[in-house]
Amino acid sequence: MVRRLSRAMLAVTLASSALTAAATGLIAYHLLLEGEDRRLRDAAVDLVEEVAGMTDAEAGAAAQSEQQELAAFGIHIALFSGERRLGGAPGIPVASGCGWSPLPAESGVRSCGVMAHGRLAVARENLESIPLLRLSLPLAALLAAGCAALLSLGVSRRVARWAARPLTELSAELSRIEPGGPLPAPLHAPARYSEVNAVRAALVDLLTRLQEALDQSRRFAANAAHELRTPLTTLRAELELQAELSQPPDTAQALERMHRTVVSLGVLVERLLVLADGTRGALELLEPVSLSGIVEEALRSLPEGEQRRVDFEAGTPGVIPGDGHLLRQLVDNVVENALKFSNGGRVHVSLQQTPDATRLEVRDEGPGIAREDSMRVFEPFYRTPSARAGKQGHGIGLSLVALVARAHRAHAEFLPSTEGAHLRLSFPRDGHSPAAPPGAGC
Known part of the structure; x- marks a missing residue:
């Protein structure tokens, strides 16, 4: 039972730690991505608000100036009027909302586009570390499961022994029952746990019924011994009486053999009836x-x-x-x-x-x-x-x-x-x- 509990605890620990690590990593990934999207949207909103009311030429110049400031932070931005780029970093495609670049060569590039006052500002940033984080989630789950397994191996058996202690104590009480003797007092006391108490009550009921059956068997054995002892005693007395009379040598020898057999049979009957009563245990073997x-x-x-x-x-x-x-x-x-x-x-x-x-x-x-x-x-x-x-x-x-x-x-x-x-x-x-x-x- 301790081994089964230990294995169950180990399996639960592995599964829970892997799920926890995976869920934690996934939440961290989305939170980090949401934070980066907020930076890009804020940069795009600032640009379109700044150029509101400007001419296209003035807006393009402002976008160029904004690009120079944001480049130090790894952000590139461009301003569009329809499909026409007014200014900012070159090579940025028109995009609305936030998403990853569809180009294979730019798999780690994230862009966010904000439309306001008739103009579109698109901010983008290279976030290669975030996709790598998503790929590292399975490895993190495996590492967490391995650490949890090592910890579980160290404590699961002790915890299992602690959980099984009520049954161990019940087993110890049962082992102290002597054949034919009364049930130990602790067996009659309710157990601390309802599940163990149900087992204890069932065992006490079973042992009580077995004791009653054994008592009935003992009474039957005693009556059988009395019934068998009487005819054997009579037969033994008759043989002894005949042996005292004058008999031919062959008859005398036969009577002597019969007498020995009857005596042996009487002793054997007594021993077998004692053995048949299983509540008395083994014989005292002293001879x-x-x-x-x-x-x-x-x-x-x-x-x-x-x-x-x-x-x-x-x-x-x-x-x-x-x-x-x-x-x-x-x-x-x-x-x-x-x-x-x-x-x-x-x-x-x-x-x-x-x-x-x-x-x-x-x-x-x-x-x-x-x-x-x-x-x-x-x-x-x-x-x-x-x-x-x-x-x-x-x-x-x-x-x-x-x-x-x-x-x-x-x-x-x-x-x-x-x-x-x-x-x-x-x-x-x-x-x-x-x-x-x-x-x-x-």
Whole structure:
């Protein structure tokens, strides 16, 4: 906005200064020309009044004497009776009124003729500087515009910042709003300017309605958590009760695996419901978690046939602060997605450490993802046309990946790839925050 205001001020300054210089020069030109015409008319009037009542011979002699006096001032004058010159400077044609000489060789000569008492006096003067002044008007306008532009460049940005300060202050107040917290007091106070106050009022109304919607979402999440928690708790109790009874070894192992799954599912439900409430921000990530260990655990849980299709290269343990249950869900989803869309091909998983991030990358040998779909696949329930045509699913796996990534202050992105899809998850190291590419929303 400051740049646009600066450019607008510069354009207005250039235009106004050029118009002002042109108008001033034009007025000065006409005033100067009018003053010179007045001198010539006065000289002509003086001559015809002086020779009033004289004979032609006496008038011619008076005109000759007047010419000698005016020559010192650069004015030449002649007296006529009809078309006959009675006296004065030779070579002056008969002319009535004031105007420029029509002869090309006399383009700067100005003459004024005055008729009185039956005689015509014509005074003329070489005014070459006045036509030059008219030609110099465009140059003067350009010089004035250039000086104005230099001045505008020095002050326009400061003036623009001053003009945009009310919006800057409003932006600062908006940036201090905490997720789920009340609106800051200055937002409720009317702004000093009516235009900014209209924006402020609209924003306050919008934020108030959003807060009400988020409160309703929080209540729904709390009720959903209660409804989900009850059956999971019952199922967990039933499994624990069955585990206490004498069971065949295979049944006991199956019950133990089911119990671990139910416990993990219960914890996961609690975490996901907290994440679904966007007003609470990111989780408190205090527990050190090894991404390498999570990936290995996720791969071991795959069916044997799918395990053989996955290559895992761990260049680092990938210890980060995070939530192990959510990260396990993230890894399960990205690996399952890669296996599903690799068309029976191999899946390559790698874990690498860079100076500012820990990168988990998953590549498959499938058809890949079109560039226009590379960001939309992270939206809930969105499925590409090829996925809808040939694969079962609900379109929530990658949206959950994006959700868990955001909770860990990371981002997910599909990189351009000549073969298959290439998913990169970047988890920032302490004190770093890997910059998301333009348009990345995960």
